[in-house]
Amino acid sequence: MAEEKRLMKGNEAMGEAAVRAGCDAYFGYPITPQNELTAYMAKHMLDKKRTFIQAESEVAAINMVFGAGATGARVMTSSSSPGVSLKQEGISYACGADVPCVVINVSRSGPGLGGISPAQGDYFQSTRGGGHGDYYHIVLAPKSVQEAADLTYEAFDLADQWRMPAMVLADGMIGQMMEGVSFKPPKDPATRIAKPWAVGTSSNRPVNHVDSTHLDPDEFEAVNRARFERYAEMKKVLPRYEEHDIDDAELVLVAYGTSARVSYGAVQMARKLGIKAGLFRPITLWPFPEKRMGELADAGKKFLAVEMSMGQMVEDVRLYTHGKSEVFFYGRCGGNIPTEEAVLAEIQKILKK
Numbered sequence: 001m002a003e004e005k006r007l008m009k010g011n012e013a014m015g016e017a018a019v020r021a022g023c024d025a026y027f028g029y030p031i032t033p034q035n036e037l038t039a040y041m042a043k044h045m046l047d048k049k050r051t052f053i054q055a056e057s058e059v060a061a062i063n064m065v066f067g068a069g070a071t072g073a074r075v076m077t078s079s080s081s082p083g084v085s086l087k088q089e090g091i092s093y094a095c096g097a098d099v100p101c102v103v104i105n106v107s108r109s110g111p112g113l114g115g116i117s118p119a120q121g122d123y124f125q126s127t128r129g130g131g132h133g134d135y136y137h138i139v140l141a142p143k144s145v146q147e148a149a150d151l152t153y154e155a156f157d158l159a160d161q162w163r164m165p166a167m168v169l170a171d172g173m174i175g176q177m178m179e180g181v182s183f184k185p186p187k188d189p190a191t192r193i194a195k196p197w198a199v200g201t202s203s204n205r206p207v208n209h210v211d212s213t214h215l216d217p218d219e220f221e222a223v224n225r226a227r228f229e230r231y232a233e234m235k236k237v238l239p240r241y242e243e244h245d246i247d248d249a250e251l252v253l254v255a256y257g258t259s260a261r262v263s264y265g266a267v268q269m270a271r272k273l274g275i276k277a278g279l280f281r282p283i284t285l286w287p288f289p290e291k292r293m294g295e296l297a298d299a300g301k302k303f304l305a306v307e308m309s310m311g312q313m314v315e316d317v318r319l320y321t322h323g324k325s326e327v328f329f330y331g332r333c334g335g336n337i338p339t340e341e342a343v344l345a346e347i348q349k350i351l352k353k
Contacts, residue, residue, distance in 0.1 A: 005180035010145040010170060013181045014078075014104055015040030017152040020186045023102070024073040025051035027064040031083040032116045033172040034106035038078060058083045062090030062103075069099040070210040072198030074156050078104035080172070081122050082113060085130070091165055092131030096212030098197075098227070100159035103167045104152065106175035109335040117335025118172035118258060123312035126169050127286040134224055136231055138166040138238070139285040141256040145179035151283075153184055160193040162234060169285060171308065173258045173337065231287075239289040242281040245271060249278030251351055252296060254317050255306040256282050258337060263306045266343035277347050285313070290320040297321035304350060306343055307331045 008016070015037045018026070026041040038054070045052040051068070055061035061077050068075045079087060084105045094101055105126065109119035129135045138158055142148035148170050155166040199208050214220035242260075245267055246252060255263040260281040270277040280296065280303075282289050293316075296303075303325055305314035314329045321327060330346045332338050347353075 003182055005182045007178055008145065008181050009036055009176060009178050010148050011036035011106060011175045012040045013145050013149040014152040014168065014170070014175075015044065016183060017149040018076050018102065018156075019044050019048065020183055021153045021156040022074050022187045022189055022192065023050070023076050023156065025053075025068045025075045026077065027053050027055050027061040027068070027075070028077050028079065029055050029058045029061050029083065031058075031080045033108055033118075033175050034078050034080045034104070037104065037106070037175070058086035059090065062087035063093075065101050066090055066094050066097070066099055069094065069101040070097065070199050072195040072200070074160075074192075076102040076104070076156075078106065080105065081107050081110050081119075084122065084125065088125070088131035091137070092129070092133055092135060093212050094165050095129070095131075095135035095137055096133060097210050098163040099165075099210060100163055101165050102152070102155045102159055103165055105167060105169050107169060107171045109333065115335045116172065118174075118176075118308060118337060119333060119335055120171055120257060120259060120308040121310070121312065121333065122169065123285065123307075123309065126167055127288070127316075135227070136286050137164045138162065138234075139169055140166065141169050141283060141285050142174060143257055143260045143281065145174065145177060146181045148174055149181050149183060157193070158238075160195070162230065163197075169257070171257050235287040235290070238284055239287050239291070240283040241289040241292055242283060243279065245276075245278040246280065246296070247278075248276050249301060250276045251304055251347060252278045252280050252301045253304050253306055253343070253347075254280045254282070254313070256285060256313065257308075259306045259308055262338050262340055263343055265340035266347060269340060269344045270347050273353075275347060275351060275353050282313075288316050288320065290316075293317065293320035294322060297324040300325075302326045302328070302350065304328045304330060304346060306338055308337060309333055
């Protein structure tokens with residue numbers, strides 16, 4: 001049963017959720033706007049006699065994650081956009097070796113060093129496998145501090161269940177804002193998924209080797225094809241989404257994270273004016289809720305993707321509506337956040353109301 005709510009920053013709430021989820025080791029490197037998360041883990045991991053290391057770089061941190069994860073430990077790292085870019089090679093290695101871990105990206109504006117304000121320009125990097133090779137990993141997109149904590153707590157189980165990294169993609173606004181949040185009780189270590197594949201020796205498993213290297217092309221192709229069969233199964237059971245005022249909507253706004261909060265406010269304003277707008281919020285950005293998107297397209301809906309970027313998720317909206325619907329886009333970038341009024345104006349322009 002969840003405890004009474006506490007007022008906490010999103011970064012700290014994700015840290016507390018990770019501790020309660022049984023995170024055994026955290027490896028990170030400071031970068032704004034996620035530094036409170038690293039600081040929280042430094043204090044509370046050491047308090048519980050668990051491993052915390054501030055690595056010498058993002059590259060070092062993600063390779064420590066790979067090593068510890070390969071032993072079967074529950075491991076996590078966190079960073080912000082350019083820091084996650086530096087971790088991409090290690091994330092690719094973890095995906096190639098089927099090593100579960102949790103990566104939190106409190107995203108900021110880019111490209112390049114960019115700025116420290118919230119943005120959503122990391123969608124492609126997160127959902128397309130930002131490193132080299134053929135791979136995907138789980139991507140979860142919270143809209144609030146409560147959901148950021150809940151998804152972080154769950155990400156460890158999902159990573160273990162599917163043997164891959166799970167990323168929580170929370171923009172800088174969610175990381176920095178304070179809201180009431182309640183936490184689930186600490187997970188019982190006895191309930192963890194067994195990891196007979198992990199390296200090392202124990203009474204119930206042999207010596208194992210965990211690696212992403214396959215020098216025989218046929219062998220490598222077979223491994224990759226098996227991994228993509230797992231992805232296909234995930235697409236059937238894992239997609240999550242939230243809907244508001246969808247049934248009679250003439251225009252469906254599609255948004256995640258902070259943009260979804262703004263879009264929901266715009267939908268409420270539109271409804272007061274008699275405008276039939278609705279909201280579709282993907283919670284899993286990978287796997288994307290493509291089946292439901294196709295159903296809405298079949299029902300004759302129009303779509304407006306609202307993003308804090310120059311347009312990335314909108315490409316998935318176009319893809320999964322299969323050319324059956326008109327798809328519009330409204331975005332702000334550089335650290336600017338759309339306003340409810342601006343989104344409402346876009347709704348009115350599209351529907352000519």
